[in-house]
Amino acid sequence: MHTAISMLSRIPKISLAHLPTPLEEAPRMAEKIGVSKLYIKRDDLTGLACGGNKARKLEYDFGEIVNGGYDVVITAGGIQSNHARMTAAACRKLGLDIKLVLGGPDFTLLKGNLLLDGLFGAEIRYLIDDDANDSLTVAMKKWAVELSARGRKPYIIPIGGSTGLGALGYVQAMQEIAEQFGNGNVQIIVGVGSCGTFAGSLLGTKMFMPQSRVIGISVSRTAPAIAVRTGELIREEEELLQYHSGVNAIAIECYDEYFTEYGVMTQAGKQAIDDCALLEGILLDPIYTGKVMAGLTGLVQTKRIDPAVPVIFIHTGGTPIIFSFEEDLGKSVNITKIKTGL
Numbered sequence: 229m230h231t232a233i234s235m236l237s238r239i240p241k242i243s244l245a246h247l248p249t250p251l252e253e254a255p256r257m258a259e260k261i262g263v264s265k266l267y268i269k270r271d272d273l274t275g276l277a278c279g280g281n282k283a284r285k286l287e288y289d290f291g292e293i294v295n296g297g298y299d300v301v302i303t304a305g306g307i308q309s310n311h312a313r314m315t316a317a318a319c320r321k322l323g324l325d326i327k328l329v330l331g332g333p334d335f336t337l338l339k340g341n342l343l344l345d346g347l348f349g350a351e352i353r354y355l356i357d358d359d360a361n362d363s364l365t366v367a368m369k370k371w372a373v374e375l376s377a378r379g380r381k382p383y384i385i386p387i388g389g390s391t392g393l394g395a396l397g398y399v400q401a402m403q404e405i406a407e408q409f410g411n412g413n414v415q416i417i418v419g420v421g422s423c424g425t426f427a428g429s430l431l432g433t434k435m436f437m438p439q440s441r442v443i444g445i446s447v448s449r450t451a452p453a454i455a456v457r458t459g460e461l462i463r464e465e466e467e468l469l470q471y472h473s474g475v476n477a478i479a480i481e482c483y484d485e486y487f488t489e490y491g492v493m494t495q496a497g498k499q500a501i502d503d504c505a506l507l508e509g510i511l512l513d514p515i516y517t518g519k520v521m522a523g524l525t526g527l528v529q530t531k532r533i534d535p536a537v538p539v540i541f542i543h544t545g546g547t548p549i550i551f552s553f554e555e556d557l558g559k560s561v562n563i564t565k566i567k568t569g570l
């Protein structure tokens with residue numbers, strides 16, 4: 229274990245995120261949900277143009293990119309990828325070139341993260357009506373070959389930044405939470421997409437908060453698929469840290485009943501966004517954190533969370549996505565247009 233901690237501190241990384249992020253108590257949401265104590269780990273405040281979990285992963289990825297002398301970064305994701313936006317911001321901060329392969333439904337207006345990608349001057353190749361991981365990966369590899377042929381040195385960050393290396397960002401995040409919260413009995417809620425945040429949190433709690441229970445809530449994959457991918461990522465992290473954690477992929481706790489389709493807002497997610505905004509002044513988003521908060525609420529209602537044990541909700545960001553859902557989210561906005569003097 230001590231070797232793993234010292235290995236973690238020796239793996240090269242570039243400082244990109246505003247750390248440590250606050251761990252804030254959310255008493256009104258706790259009451260609403262029905263738990264004794266709820267804390268929100270504000271990783272929506274990590275920086276890189278509107279924050280999010282990816283900043284922690286990118287610190288390790290860019291450690292490798294800068295040390296390796298790469299001059300252009302290629303990454304990929306869906307139309308509203310937070311990872312793509314934050315990678316573009318990181319490239320500009322470090323003076324590197326950025327190419328994005330994005331995919332999904334066709335669009336007319338640049339909104340949310342896509343607008344920000346554009347402001348960062350990312351060159352974007354857009355696969356209309358296809359955001360399958362395999363198609364995006366093929367397009368990234370093709371672009372890397374083209375760039376290399378022109379004398380450039382491209383580095384591909386896989387979709388979501390979820391590699392063993394990137395996941396170390398969440399091993400380090402658990403060290404940060406242990407310093408803020410102490411090593412008590414706590415239930416940690418993590419949203420799961422490409423699994424890196426979850427894999428890092430599971431390994432990090434083994435190392436720094438062994439009494440805690442980590443619970444994943446899926447926004448896109450089935451629970452069995454998450455167990456397989458998370459298990460692979462944990463093995464990669466363990467190799468980097470030369471540490472055998474004993475985390476068993478089969479025993480990973482993850483729920484996949486709180487999303488319908490990736491990218492589509494649910495009614496319960498919308499309710500969670502409204503509640504968190506009205507009760508705590510904190511923004512959640514329709515694709516990730518809203519669903520994860522709805523999942524936490526559902527797990528309390530179905531008695532799968534112990535209400536007496538404190539809960540830490542990892543706020544993984546996603547704020548710009550709100551600005552691509554203005555039609556759905558704007559329905560309840562109460563505005564009366566008046567004229568001067570009335």
Ligand SMILES: Cc1ncc(COP(=O)(O)O)c(C=O)c1O
Nearest residue numbers: 310421422423424425516544546
């Ligand atoms: C806001 C937000 N939350 C959660 C996740 C899921 O993280 P991961 O892909 O590491 O599972 C993502 C990934 O894109 C995200 O953007």
